[in-house]
Amino acid sequence: MRPWILAITAAAMLGPSLAQAQKADGWQRYTIRDSGASVAVPTAIFSDDGGAAQDGPGRRFVTSDGRADLTVQTVANPSGTSPAAFLAAREPPSGIIYRRVTPRFFVVSSIRDDRIWYNRCNRAAGVMHCVLINYPAAEKRKWDAIVTRISWSLR
Secondary structure, three states: OOHHHHHHHHHHHHOOOHHHHHHHOOEEEEEOOOOOOEEEEEOOOOOEEEEEOOOOOEEEEEOOOOOOEEEEEEEEOOOOOOHHHHHHHOOOOOOOOEEEEOOOEEEEEEEEOOEEEEEEEEEEOOEEEEEEEEEEHHHHHHHHHHHHHHHHHOO
């Protein structure tokens, strides 16, 4: 049997890879090459490229109708400050509805202009790996599972 036939046969017997499975359900892993930060992105939802992230290496993804966006970025934290100190230094807006801060990460969320904004940053060596998500507040229930999966996939 030729080697390429054997490889195709073996692949068929083993089934789809994790990457293929993620693509099949509309999710793909996005990785920032410089820092290694990565996150699962629902590409079926965030289908348009919104350009470079503003606060460091990364990307912004947007829904085709522009009503929601996702930014994945690495933000410099050269002194290695804690997530609590990092968050405080960024002077988050008042009126935060949800806040969770641990030694490894922080999550903050609130509503502004009828849109929910959600920000999670994980502490890494000299940087923070972050996701920022904005979506219509009226669609909160629809977005809950999506935001949770994105947040938990941040590495």
